[in-house]
Amino acid sequence: MRTLRALLLAGLVVAASVLTGRPAAASASELVQQLDQLAEGFPGGVGLFISDPIAGKTLYTKSPDEPVITASLYKLGVLLEAERRVDAGELKYTDVITIEPDDVVEDGSFEPVGTELTVDEALEKMITVSDNGAAQALWRVLGPANIDATLVKVGIANFHVALDHDEDNVATPRAIATFFTMLANKTLVSAAASDRMLARLERQEINDRLPASLPDGVVVAHKTGNLPALVHDAGIIFTPSGPRVVVAMTWDDYEADANAFIANVGSLVYAAVLEPPANARFGVPRTPVSADTGSKVRVTLTVTNAGSAPWAATGAGAVGLIWELDDDDDAKIASSAKPLPLPALAPAKAANLGLEIPTPAQPGLFHVTVGLADAAGNALESQGSATATFDVKAHAPFLVHDTLKAPMTLHRGEASLLVASYQALGTAGLVDHELMLAWHALDTRNGRTVEEGFAPVGTLHPGASGSFFFPLVAPNIVGRYRLAYELVEDGAAVSETTSTLVTIDAPRTYPDDEGGRTPGALPSQPTPAPSVRLPFPPPSGSIIPRIELPTLPLPKGKSTPAPTPQ
Numbered sequence: 001m002r003t004l005r006a007l008l009l010a011g012l013v014v015a016a017s018v019l020t021g022r023p024a025a026a027s028a029s030e031l032v033q034q035l036d037q038l039a040e041g042f043p044g045g046v047g048l049f050i051s052d053p054i055a056g057k058t059l060y061t062k063s064p065d066e067p068v069i070t071a072s073l074y075k076l077g078v079l080l081e082a083e084r085r086v087d088a089g090e091l092k093y094t095d096v097i098t099i100e101p102d103d104v105v106e107d108g109s110f111e112p113v114g115t116e117l118t119v120d121e122a123l124e125k126m127i128t129v130s131d132n133g134a135a136q137a138l139w140r141v142l143g144p145a146n147i148d149a150t151l152v153k154v155g156i157a158n159f160h161v162a163l164d165h166d167e168d169n170v171a172t173p174r175a176i177a178t179f180f181t182m183l184a185n186k187t188l189v190s191a192a193a194s195d196r197m198l199a200r201l202e203r204q205e206i207n208d209r210l211p212a213s214l215p216d217g218v219v220v221a222h223k224t225g226n227l228p229a230l231v232h233d234a235g236i237i238f239t240p241s242g243p244r245v246v247v248a249m250t251w252d253d254y255e256a257d258a259n260a261f262i263a264n265v266g267s268l269v270y271a272a273v274l275e276p277p278a279n280a281r282f283g284v285p286r287t288p289v290s291a292d293t294g295s296k297v298r299v300t301l302t303v304t305n306a307g308s309a310p311w312a313a314t315g316a317g318a319v320g321l322i323w324e325l326d327d328d329d330d331a332k333i334a335s336s337a338k339p340l341p342l343p344a345l346a347p348a349k350a351a352n353l354g355l356e357i358p359t360p361a362q363p364g365l366f367h368v369t370v371g372l373a374d375a376a377g378n379a380l381e382s383q384g385s386a387t388a389t390f391d392v393k394a395h396a397p398f399l400v401h402d403t404l405k406a407p408m409t410l411h412r413g414e415a416s417l418l419v420a421s422y423q424a425l426g427t428a429g430l431v432d433h434e435l436m437l438a439w440h441a442l443d444t445r446n447g448r449t450v451e452e453g454f455a456p457v458g459t460l461h462p463g464a465s466g467s468f469f470f471p472l473v474a475p476n477i478v479g480r481y482r483l484a485y486e487l488v489e490d491g492a493a494v495s496e497t498t499s500t501l502v503t504i505d506a507p508r509t510y511p512d513d514e515g516g517r518t519p520g521a522l523p524s525q526p527t528p529a530p531s532v533r534l535p536f537p538p539p540s541g542s543i544i545p546r547i548e549l550p551t552l553p554l555p556k557g558k559s560t561p562a563p564t565p566q
Helices: 004-020 028-040 071-088 119-128 132-142 144-154 173-184 191-202 255-271
Strands: 045-052 057-062 096-098 116-118 220-227 230-239 242-251 280-283 289-292 296-305 320-326 332-335 350-358 364-373 388-395 400-405 409-411 415-424 433-443 449-460 465-473 479-489 498-505
Touching: 028 045, 028 057, 028 255, 045 173, 045 255, 071 119, 071 132, 071 144, 071 173, 071 191, 071 220, 071 230, 096 119, 096 132, 116 119, 119 132, 119 191, 132 144, 173 191, 173 230, 173 242, 191 220, 191 230, 230 255, 242 255, 289 296, 320 350, 400 433, 400 479, 415 449, 433 465, 449 465, 449 479
Parallel strands: 289 388, 409 498
Antiparallel strands: 045 057, 045 242, 096 116, 220 230, 230 242, 280 296, 296 350, 320 332, 320 364, 364 388, 400 415, 415 465, 433 449, 433 479, 479 498
16 A cells, blocks of 8 residues: 655655756765665565675665565576577577467567567567567576576576476575676676677666666666566666666555656666765876877876775775877777776875876877776776876977077067077988977966967078077067977977967057157257368368357355465
């Protein structure tokens, strides 16, 4: 019988999912409280098992070892045995099975007697639409005793597939969770077989339970089960914090109530934000790292343990560094073959690590993303572990080493003399190179380019060294900027990029400039009359005019005292 509390609780959780897309984020402890409340309000029986399969942590259980009639969850065992045989070469997807009279049941069989299906078709119908006829045919062909034996052999205890039609299929929530945990870690039969099973379970078409209250696009690999008074759903929800195994088995209640209950369980698990097994802060280069194409660049990173648990140098608690190199279109170019081991670090402690990245053969700007991996090599980003990105600028091998001398003060729109002392490198080859200076005026606050341009430099002769003298017309801006520059040939950099701080002032003007005057000049004065010019020496017999000097008044004051006789 329904209870008022169950209806109210289910209604509140579903409403939160509909209005916000998902309930408020919860920690692991909050998730336990929420699931406890939800399970206590459910009027029927409940078996729950929720875990983080990658970290190997159990997040919540309720009656995890209660044997429960599985309904269609037994089909997971059938799927396992079929994939084991395909992996071993004992069975082919193209093999044909025939639906026989004993395979058809009253409800949930979609093919008439005599229908022929390939093994692949039968598996697809059994999982995605829970076709009972296809499942019974596979159960008969594979042999229930073989299915049970395989379950035990792979390490899944307390999962029993009926040996005949008079028995029930029975499993505990923990057993079903073990199946999906191994599947998430790709250790069920093999990585290839696990991938095939995951892909098939992700194509599930009965989505009225675990996925029902999740945002669009969330991937859930799961299998449902129904019998009178039995409603189940179990699988893997791929949350923003990583995969979560969720097994919900209910009994002794109405189907509608059970569907809503399981949907709420899925929504709460999806929204929970858990601390990743390991987390870090990364100190990475802030400016692009320059490197020759087709070589390797070594970068030193600072890695700080930002989690609450210490890292071990080896064993289960070990943490590694992984990286990926992408181009400007976010296409992956290269990645780490295996994690680079990190040293043992207590929380908040840091270590420096040298990372070697291969550079592509083509020039360009590339992006390196670094992150953490657990001891098994699994990336921890999907579980909330932080990543960091820095750039690598791959260029053709440089032709010249240069040192530029530029005035500390430039004037807008005016040319200033620059001097570049240069030395040709061995990669300059045997031919001359016409060089230009590529410059970029960068905003000192954020490093963004404000203006950029080119200036002709001169001809680089192989094996030569010396100095280039050339003009640079300052950009039409005023203020203090970082001037970054490199020598280029045909638009490609042939020297390292260096920079210097410069101040760009207003243009200078002079009195003889057209329409200009010197700022702060005195008002114009009348032009004085020209002085008389006399030839020197004077011509013979010429009369030298007398120049009368003006009579100046004598200074007034005391008379000079007479000297004292000695």
